[in-house]
Amino acid sequence: MKGSVFTSKVTSVCLIFFALIFFSVKNVHAQPDGASLFKAQCAQCHSTGSNKVIGPGLKDVHTRRNEEWLLKWTKNSQGVIKSGDAYAVKLYNEFNQTAMPSFALSDDEIKSIFAYIKAEGEKAAAAPAAGAPGAATAKAEEPGFPWMLTMIFVILGVLYLVLGKVKEGLERALRAKQGLPEPIPVTSKQASKNWIRGNKKLIAVMFVIFAVWGSVKGWNALAGIGISQNYAPEQPIKFSHKLHVGQNGISCVYCHSGAEKSRHANIPSPNVCMNCHKYVQQGPTYGTTEIAKIYAALDYDPNTQKYGPNPKPIKWVQIHNLPDLAYFNHAQHVTVGQIECQTCHGPVEEMEVVKQFSPLTMGWCIDCHRTTEVKMEGNAYYTELHDKLKKQYGPEAKLTVDKIGGLECARCHY
């Protein structure tokens, strides 16, 4: 244990060190970052491709307009229009006279943005079909292969063989020195028989250990039937909770709006996606391919911004499959119990692909009901009951869910 504490300390010290270097490097090279500026200032209305969002797609804009014009336009588009610039007026009318706001950016910053747009355009041209560059996918943290242990075993094995040979050689030399005859060669079968005879106790102990280990493994395997913990099926849309919740900080109930009021948390319908994805037409990981599936479901054309007549639902794969015999209500836990979503669903904000975090067994439910205190304060439903229970269990007692009948059958089974 001590060792591991030590290691972790070393790791964190290293991490801090590297982080410091990283940031200092960043600070040294403080140049306008076209990519982040574009995302912060422009991406709401423009894409780096040729598709329209609110404003025109900016792919190859440098070939259409010169730098001077672009600088003027970005700083004060209305000014350019008022000056009677024919191209500007045409553009303004083409986009329903939606005015582009003025941006107080320095020339360098604006140039960096257009450099970024240009680079993006070239990148797209270089790999026209590359929808999802693999580099961007976060590497899943798989448990590492036990290299150390293997090495030790290998070294020990080599040592054993070497020492065996050495022992053999020494024995032979000893015999030769003493003039003893060569020993009668023993067959390997005979040798193992001899070994077994000599080590009966060891074998018995090993057998017992193996039997116990086997039973435990077997039992666990059987008990795990029907439990699909860590079930992480592939979904029709590669929706990343890590991006939406972890990075963009969208609240869980923004999309799973049923969780606060209903039995079901609900998978959001695509029209909820459109609140953002009407404007965000390109994702950082998969580009347009995955977002296009939302449009396909709604029969939406991002260029004309029109909904078609043939929407079709998205067939998500259900991850949490509670059996029909168990009744679970989200609102009870989220609104009344004020339980964090993560308590049961795990760190969804870190999941690229969502998996079933909890076993969803009855034992798991019961364990939580035995240890979780009921949020009675501030809820008039519980006032009277709270007083009664305080008298019954003492003022300091933890009033857990099981104390108000939370283990009774008909709370979940009916």
Next chain:
Amino acid sequence: MCPLPLLISDTTLHTDMEKKYWKGVEELRNDAEFVRLKNNEFFEHIPVDEVIGRKAESADATPRRDFLKFLGFGMAAATLAACEAPVKKALPYVVKPEEITPGIPNYYASTFSDGHDYASILVKTREGRPIKIDGNEMSSISKGATHARVQASVLGLYDNNRLRGPKAAGKDTDWATADKEIKAKLEAAVAKNGKIRILTATVVSPSTKALFAEFAAKYPGTEVVTYDAVSFAGTLKANEQSFGKAALPTYRFDNADVIVSVGADFLSNWINPTEHARQYAANRKLFGKKTMSRHYQFEATLSVTGSNADHRYKVKPGQYGSVVAALYNKVASLAGATSISAGNTSVDDGISKAARDLWNSKGRSVVVCGSNDPAVQVLINGINTLLGNYGSTVNIDMHSNLRQGSDEKMAALVAEMASGAVDVLFMYNVNPAYTYPDAAAFKAALKKVGTSVSFAGTEDESASEANYICPDHHYLESWNDAEPVKGMFSLGQPVIRPLFKTRQMQDSLIQWAGLPYQDYLTFIQGNWNKSMYGMQTAISSYDAFWTKSLQEGVFETAPAAGVNVFAGDVAAAASSIVKSKTDGLELVIYEKTGIGNGNQANNPWLQELPDPVSKVCWDNYFAMSPAFAKAQGFSQGNVIEVKAGNKTVKGPVYLQPGVADQTIAIAIGYGRTKAGKAADNIGVNAYELASMVNGTIHYYNTGITINKTVDEDHVLAATQTHHTMMGRAIVKETNLDKWLKDPKSGNPDVMLETYKGKKKATEMDLWATEKNPGHDKPNHFWGMSIDLNSCIGCGSCVVACQVENNVPVVGKDEINRSREMHWIRIDRYYTSDTTKESAEKDGMGKIDMLAKMEDPSENPEVVFQPMLCQHCNHAPCETVCPVAATTHSSEGLNMMAYNRCVGTRYCANNCPYKVRRYNWFKYSDNTQFDFNMNDDLGKMVLNPDVVVRSRGVMEKCSMCVQRIQYGKLEAKKAGRRPKDGEINTACAQSCPTNAITFGDYNDPASRLSAEAKDARAYHVLEELNVQPSIYYQTKVRNKDTGTKA
């Protein structure tokens, strides 16, 4: 062997009880079969052989070892198969409608109106799918009440038998072709001045009527003929004679202190039973008041209404007229009016009492009659006029529109059709090929019609004979409006897109007539703008008015009261009453609560709903009194041949106490041939037996002859006579005068003999001591109170529970094996007239007395008792479950974890109330149970909050725990306590009489807490001290005992 003989209470020995109740006549007669069944509480055959696939006698039976091999292989295969979880897909909306949150139900106000019944309703939809019908409390007509038929109507939407699109000459066609052809026929008919007829059931929709008028203007020669399967034509005629209005009055049974009904089953079928039931119960409840109505019933067969009467007299159907005439004379003599000619009747004593009570409560009484003889109805109007009931309990100004059919016009139409004069005939909401007494004549006439078009949603008896079927939407897919009572409007809105390529009848008419409306909705909106909007002044914008009306489902006005002078000629009426001979066998035709007129016969929920009185389901039969059957040499199930005029109908005998002597009764709605898989070939068609007298259809017939056919028996499936209560008294009862003196009367404390002397049953406890008072219920304590005074036994709760809790339909065969799955049942008990007092007076010994109490009574009093899981707080079922699948919650619920149950059925054996139900089979996706759960369409009605149980597990009433949990969560989300009444069970919500109160005992302000403290409150089988969470309220009758109440 009685399973609980340890403590013998006084009650069980009947010494405190005046009467003895039976579960059925079988028990009363102590049939050998019944004794055998009674002694084996669970007399179902245990299908071991079927399970292991062996025929008991077959020689090549599977040996045990093979069976074990198969079993082993099966387990291995199942284990392997289970390793691979199937991939489930989740499909969210493409564009989620703003008002829908998956998992949260939406409610829409709408209207149920099928030409027979009416109710203003709320439709519960989940994810855009209607799954439950509730009553609309905004309506002052139905006041939130529903009826079994209304509750069940949602399944009609998911009927696999529905037509997928239009048909021409029995072949599928498309709308464009059908439109073109029908339009051509219409134009051809107009060109030659031909006749176009729209044959419809009563239309209560003002917009549809307006549309008919516009259609007729476009196609001159169009005439609308209204025909009701259950006709009130005679009453309409009488009201026209009496008041110049061919309409039915509306009633206020809640304002009536004395109710006299001659053959009108107003609580179950007559005009608008839901409305009547709620009113009736209002004046029968004794919470916070000390008065209740007195109800006299004169009738031929034991109806639901008659079962609830304080005094019931058996009268042959042909004698209704004589009874009414005699009643008129008695009232007239009290009022000092001139009498009419009337003879004596067999029930003169009852008539005198009724007349006296009526006169004592004049202005607060009501007399109704089920006869369709105009002369009789004129006399009824005369009696109500003499009593000054018009304006208080009977209202002809705000008249009912629910029955407008004219038998004479229908007969004329059939004649016209037969002559070949009709060019185009439209049939809407009618099925005369089945319902018309002379169906053969109608069918023959239909063949002579140039072009016949049916709007039926299924290929029923009439539609299949028509040239075109242009299927109408189901009402849950349609826009409509209704005016069931003058000035009381309601709107119907679609709650789901049309499932099939059907089209609303009104849209078809708009299409064919080329009317300048986009669709029927536009037409309704235009009509409401023109007519209804001006009837109010509160809202000054039409759009706001429309939105409010649509949201609330109703728009109600108060039409000014007119002056209605009775102008009927009672003397003339008295002489023209259709009378039958007093001897001779008569046949009466009635409606059952579930099946009604038969238009929803293909609904398996309604087929399986037991008749409230006979408890028979999936059948109709000839009901006759046991004495009469004995005299004729009939026993139950014998098939007899009944001949009425030139019609002969074969059907089984059912022994029904309370049927008038020399009378047999049969229900309509059965014997359908083209209704669908649930209804076809079930029972016999009784419409054929109705008689036509002076142009109106009378639902009885005289001059009947019966023959027993040779060696034919028919098995009737009844839900009662199973699950016996071991002869113990479980319904407590008293009379109003006694109750006024002593509120505990009829409900004495149950005392048990102990070695310390007599003790109250509830004081003895195995579990709770003073130090340990038993289980704590710190938060909620759910329970129920059931008022036996209000329960009329209608069965609305049974269907509502079935809808809410995904209770499967099991079919007739399984019912016969006592394997019905209903979580709530209504036990019906007959009483005997022998009492302890009368026995003492006669100097009878105790044994003689008990034996005498077993004697059948000719005209039994009836009590109904809804029976469901009592959620015992010392539940016997919980202690015997070997796997703790049934346990108790800290909120007082007896919980059932289906997936924990291994099916030992110990719990059911140990349940004193016999309310646990065992899943003998998997009832879903099983071709053996080809009902709604066997097809994808029918499964759409399932409640997604309740699991569908599998084979081999026990189930029972959960007190709608899904609703409790939902209600609690709503309160928690809002940070408040649930309000009393906010959480309600399906049975309590659907009860038309509010007999069931659900609530929280821990809420001292709840209605339940108050009712639990009432002196009438008791627990069933209190001597067992299982401490049920359900209280019953002693039934109080208001019989005339000679003492002043």
